[in-house]
Amino acid sequence: MNLYQSIKMALKSILGNKVRSFLTMLGIIIGVSSVITLVSVGQGTTSSITEQLEGLGTDLLTVNIMGRGATTSLTYAEVKSLSEIEGIRAVSPVINGSATVKKGTINDTYTIEGITPAYEEVKDFHVQAGRYILDIDNEYRMKVALIGTEVAGDFFGTDNPVGQTLQLNGSSFTVVGLLESIGTSATESNDDKILIPITTAERFMQTRGIRSITVQAESTDLVERTQTRLEAWLNEKFKSADNAYTIFNAQEMMDTLNSTTQMLSMALGGIAGISLLVGGIGIMNIMLVSVSERTREIGVRKAIGAKKRNILLQFMIESTALSSFGGLIGIGIGYGACALISTYSTLSADVSIAVVLIAFGFSLFIGVVFGMIPANKAAKLRPIYALRTD
Numbered sequence: 001m002n003l004y005q006s007i008k009m010a011l012k013s014i015l016g017n018k019v020r021s022f023l024t025m026l027g028i029i030i031g032v033s034s035v036i037t038l039v040s041v042g043q044g045t046t047s048s049i050t051e052q053l054e055g056l057g058t059d060l061l062t063v064n065i066m067g068r069g070a071t072t073s074l075t076y077a078e079v080k081s082l083s084e085i086e087g088i089r090a091v092s093p094v095i096n097g098s099a100t101v102k103k104g105t106i107n108d109t110y111t112i113e114g115i116t117p118a119y120e121e122v123k124d125f126h127v128q129a130g131r132y133i134l135d136i137d138n139e140y141r142m143k144v145a146l147i148g149t150e151v152a153g154d155f156f157g158t159d160n161p162v163g164q165t166l167q168l169n170g171s172s173f174t175v176v177g178l179l180e181s182i183g184t185s186a187t188e189s190n191d192d193k194i195l196i197p198i199t200t201a202e203r204f205m206q207t208r209g210i211r212s213i214t215v216q217a218e219s220t221d222l223v224e225r226t227q228t229r230l231e232a233w234l235n236e237k238f239k240s241a242d243n244a245y246t247i248f249n250a251q252e253m254m255d256t257l258n259s260t261t262q263m264l265s266m267a268l269g270g271i272a273g274i275s276l277l278v279g280g281i282g283i284m285n286i287m288l289v290s291v292s293e294r295t296r297e298i299g300v301r302k303a304i305g306a307k308k309r310n311i312l313l314q315f316m317i318e319s320t321a322l323s324s325f326g327g328l329i330g331i332g333i334g335y336g337a338c339a340l341i342s343t344y345s346t347l348s349a350d351v352s353i354a355v356v357l358i359a360f361g362f363s364l365f366i367g368v369v370f371g372m373i374p375a376n377k378a379a380k381l382r383p384i385y386a387l388r389t390d
Contacts, residue, residue: 042261049261059251065209066243082215092215111193113196145196334359
């Protein structure tokens with residue numbers, strides 16, 4: 001009996017017991033679809049978070065000065081001198097606060113940030129109309145402001161806000177630029193803020209010294225080396241104070257996050273893989289039942305010349321076909337589940353061909369391994385005893 005005949009007989013047996021065959025495949029279907037769905041959701045979530053962190057800039061270091069008083073803060077001149085450190089491309093100090101903004105009868109509270117011209121390059125945050133904050137604005141403590149699109153919509157509607165004025169805590173500021181709309185980042189909303197010169201903010205918000213600085217390295221590869229030099233400078237500056245500052249490195253956070261999410265994806269895949277093993281056991285059980293039911297048939301075939309390898313091949317093909325069909329159906333369900341999750345939830349599912357191939361390959365392996373026992377049992381049956389079976 002050739003391979004074609006073995007395949008034909010195996011398929012005939014499967015189609016002859018459709019319900020039993022489907023129930024046998026069910027464990028494989030659930031296992032494959034679960035592996036694809038869970039791992040894809042894990043990978044999609046990782047990609048989404050990574051994109052948000054990359055939006056913060058992987059070549060950036062954020063320095064936060066802790067504590068109170070002038071001894072644990074930096075002056076504007078000291079911050080500007082940081083640009084002389086080797087490996088630093090730009091330095092953008094920020095003073096944060098809030099103010100009541102009013103125009104006519106409309107008033108609300110908004111985030112205020114005091115900035116320098118370097119903010120535009122470091123944060124990659126530009127204007128769509130008007131101009132940016134200039135060095136001369138900081139030099140003369142000008143009362144000028146850049147406003148986000150939400151602020152512009154709240155106070156000016158569809159009118160051009162450039163050249164108009166807003167009252168910030170009672171002080172009149174001229175709007176010199178309208179910021180582009182970039183939505184919400186991983187840490188904050190960008191469209192509802194107002195930017196003013198940092199020297200103006202220092203006096204306006206009665207803040208002593210600068211406590212938040214974003215440093216841009218010359219390249220991503222130089223971030224760690226630049227951080228080391230920056231830490232040495234800060235240690236010298238705050239040598240009399242403990243825990244005077246913290247430095248946030250987005251690249252380190254991304255590396256840690258990727259490592260954690262990869263482990264999580266593997267764990268989810270492993271949990272889903274257990275159902276594949278259960279499905280394999282189900283295939284083995286049904287195939288053992290099939291051997292028992294077809295003992296007389298096996299005896300007849302062996303009596304008329306079928307060899308051990310022919311019987312073994314037929315049952316191996318049958319178990320492999322069951323796991324293959326189950327795997328293909330599971331792949332289809334997995335793709336469908338990922339599409340539904342991406343469409344109707346906040347999660348994203350990134351289906352990888354590698355994951356699909358691994359899940360399907362494992363289902364085939366399960367079919368072969370767990371089909372071996374009943375196939376071997378059928379092949380070893382002695383014709384004389386098999387023919388006696390009713």
